[in-house]
Amino acid sequence: xxxxxxxxxxxxxxxxxxxxxxxxxxxxxxxxxxxxxxxxxxxxxxxxxxxxxxxxxxxxxxxxxxxxxxxxxxxxxxxxxxxxxxxxxxxxxxxxxxxx
Numbered sequence: 001x002x003x004x005x006x007x008x009x010x011x012x013x014x015x016x017x018x019x020x021x022x023x024x025x026x027x028x029x030x031x032x033x034x035x036x037x038x039x040x041x042x043x044x045x046x047x048x049x050x051x052x053x054x055x056x057x058x059x060x061x062x063x064x065x066x067x068x069x070x071x072x073x074x075x076x077x078x079x080x081x082x083x084x085x086x087x088x089x090x091x092x093x094x095x096x097x098x099x100x
Contacts, residue, residue: 018089025088029081030074037070 048060058065
């Protein structure tokens with residue numbers, strides 16, 4: 001862990017409320033998931049011409065399909081970030097700092 005990350009985590013653990021920890025962890029996870037979805041959607045739109053012959057019943061650039069897949073991925077990312085964030089909220093800050 002770099003010095004900056006250690007200092008930031010020490011500040012968060014000492015002074016932040018439990019809901020602040022939850023917000024920080026969820027925000028970082030959603031930024032990462034959102035950038036991945038944006039890159040993936042751009043790549044999928046670029047690949048629609050190659051995949052058009054494999055799709056049946058929908059157009060290659062169906063907005064409902066793209067939106068539903070993006071929503072599903074956001075829901076999975078939120079749940080994947082929420083469980084560790086909930087566990088981090090239960091940790092006593094002084095115990096965590098002594099451990100480090």
